[in-house]
Amino acid sequence: MIQNPILRGFNPDASIIRVEDDYYIATSTFEWFPGVLIHHSKDLMNWKPLTRPLDRVSQLNLRGVPSSGGIWAPSLSYCDGTFYLCFTNVVGRKGVYKDLHNYIVTAPSIDGPWSEPIYLNSSGFDHFLFHDTDGRKYLFNMQWDFRKNKKRFAGIIMQEFCPNESKLIGEIMLITEGTDLGVTEGPMVYKKDGCYYLLVAEGGTGPMHAATLMRATSVGGPYEVDPDYPMITTRNTPDHPLQNAGHGSLVETQLGDWYMVFICSRPLPDGSKLSPLGRETSLQKVTWTPEGWLRLAAGGKQPQLHIPETELTPQPFDPDPIRDDFDERKLSVHWHTLRVPADESWLSLSERPSYLRLKGRESLTSLHHQSLVARRIQSFTCEIVTCVEYEPQAFTQMAGLVLYYDESDHYYLRISHDDQLGKHLAIVVSDQGQYDELDTYVPIPEGRVYLKAAMNFDQIQFFYGLDGQSWQPMGPTLYSGNLADSYQSKLSFTGAFVGLCAQDLRGTRLHADFDFFDYMELDA
Structure with a gap:
């Protein structure tokens, strides 16, 4: 059995990809340097920290950023021999404003060398670069609205990214305002059977956290919401061992199976609900319904503490020395x-x-x-x-x-x-x-x-x-x-x-x- 979490201790906001037979997860590092931690696996069960790509000040300047600022929700992608890493540097997070800057770096190998950053925008955090099958690329991120009587989490926006010009181009489109769960963020986009699937985090990163799936026939929408949303949550099970479940990322194995990594927290057993280990990353197998929606393979909406091993050949790593x-x-x-x-x-x-x-x-x-x-x-x-x-x-x-x-x-x-x-x-x-x-x-x-x-x-x-x-x-x-x-x-x-x-x-x-x-x- 695979025991969750698969990435224990402070390892939140997992973004997972597969490149041939290798799996990589990027997690947030906030004010800690170097920025972004990338983990490696061959079997989705055994993981090791591999590299930290933002390792110089010209890529990432964290001096003076507030605690729990800095790197928020990086996202990994891969296309035509190039790795892409999007990241946010939050330099101010107090009050109604969010002073933040979104960038992208690239590399020919997961080990680097990683490029100098390209500035993208500052409209919101949790941005994700989607590579469409026609060669075009689109940036998705949540939009922050500081105005009085407005929703702070003001929906998910999309804009085309032109790699030749190294900048965003064209119209900014609001593609969803989320559901009644609120606090819609963390967009991840996938294409399957001609449909575009948008996976978002909702409810905030605490006890009401959840992940919701939407889909559209065009990348710009309109996106319909899974009628049985959310896809995963522990909002109604306060005694579940994996609390605060949400903010997911999907991957298809080389065998055609689908899995989701997601945020969770393990509280202390004293009833305080406090989690000194921070937000961790867990894994669940998911399956497609005949109607084209994803469900947890085990049924229900709550994650499992243990899941069956994947059908991939186990490839453990040597343990770290004490x-x-x-x-x-x-x-x-x-x-x-x-x-x-x-x-x-x-x-x-x-x-x-x-x-x-x-x-x-x-x-x-x-x-x-x-x-x-x-x-x-x-x-x-x-x-x-x-x-x-x-x-x-x-x-x-x-x-x-x-x-x-x-x-x-x-x-x-x-x-x-x-x-x-x-x-x-x-x-x-x-x-x-x-x-x-x-x-x-x-x-x-x-x-x-x-x-x-x-x-x-x-x-x-x-x-x-x-x-x-x-x-x-x-x-x-x-x-x-x-x-x-x-x-x-x-x-x-x-x-x-x-x-x-x-x-x-x-x-x-x-x-x-x-x-x-x-x-x-x-x-x-």
């Missing part, structure tokens, strides 16, 4: 930095071989120049261990292990210096932007310090040690729900990360050397 010894010249594909690329001015794998050196910069609340490198938390039960050498001389210098949602909500086990305590460990908590230091300060000697975080569903416990063998608990048990996208009803879209960081608020860039990083999942 330990990163920082022996390579580049960071692995699992690592992300916050808003800015990793460069030798603040992150080095060569100044001290087999160590990750971070030079302290701005605070954990900065939207500009943080020295933070982190990876997704993908399991409710996991342990993270690192070893750091760091000798701060002032309270303005800090380094350590951070469990991070955003600048407002994080837990930080950090080494710093105090006038009375000298070098010491403490836990910093930011809860909805309220700074606190827990009343646990532990003086530590010069030299190496081992730091550990253990997550067990809703509980997080920090530990420290001086020899890497014996551990002392550090501070109280902390609540993992603080690292969820809907904590205190805030509207955010990412997931919990665990990472290494350093700050130097004096501006002297004192460095911290991390010897290794262990990430071990105890149960998926």
Whole structure:
């Protein structure tokens, strides 16, 4: 059986394609750099992160973007030997406005090189490039309307894209205003048996989320709605293990079967409905009815936690190593930095071989120049261990292990210096932007310090040690729900990360050397 989610942890807005016998999924990365994560599979069951195409500032400038801004809902497509990737960079998302810019990049191979971006429009997000069988190309995206007494989600629009001129041309057409489910977004377009099928996300990305199918005989419509919409949702099943199901993308296998990937969330079992792992990607088989509509192969509208294996030949990948010894010249594909690329001015794998050196910069609340490198938390039960050498001389210098949602909500086990305590460990908590230091300060000697975080569903416990063998608990048990996208009803879209960081608020860039990083999942 295939166990959902297939892409665990923060991996939302999946856009799937097949190129011959290879399957690729692109997912959103928001404020994390490099932009867009592309995953690879041969069998739809076994997946591995493959590449992150937006890897330079000339393609993607995230400095200063708000949390849960940046990359929204990328879409992959392939035509005549070229890969196309559409992406949105949301630079402002507060209030009634959405300041955003839509681009497209291309590559001859999924591994690149990916081109410089072509600007498309700024009218709305979630754009998708459809390649018609007559050679013409059309861009679809939702339209944002900020005006008083207007629907913010103002329908799906379409405009032709001319690759020779590298721009949109012709009339902008409103092709659907969606259904009574509202919040229509995430358009994906497919052509089958002479019909154009439009798959949209509706209801918002929370508990009312859904996916709805429409069709037309012309690419510009009019589009009729599936009479039994929505196609998938958990809006009426609040105890389902895969909540917030919607925002789908379709693929046909080389054997002629159809599958849909879609967003979902797995809440903590404490009844809070909070999902610190963020929005994940799951898979369902779908079948066509005689009337030409899609239905879940298992029946009903709710996704399955387990589905039968595909008929494709299983091709598993080697498991990722638990330990990163920082022996390579580049960071692995699992690592992300916050808003800015990793460069030798603040992150080095060569100044001290087999160590990750971070030079302290701005605070954990900065939207500009943080020295933070982190990876997704993908399991409710996991342990993270690192070893750091760091000798701060002032309270303005800090380094350590951070469990991070955003600048407002994080837990930080950090080494710093105090006038009375000298070098010491403490836990910093930011809860909805309220700074606190827990009343646990532990003086530590010069030299190496081992730091550990253990997550067990809703509980997080920090530990420290001086020899890497014996551990002392550090501070109280902390609540993992603080690292969820809907904590205190805030509207955010990412997931919990665990990472290494350093700050130097004096501006002297004192460095911290991390010897290794262990990430071990105890149960998926």
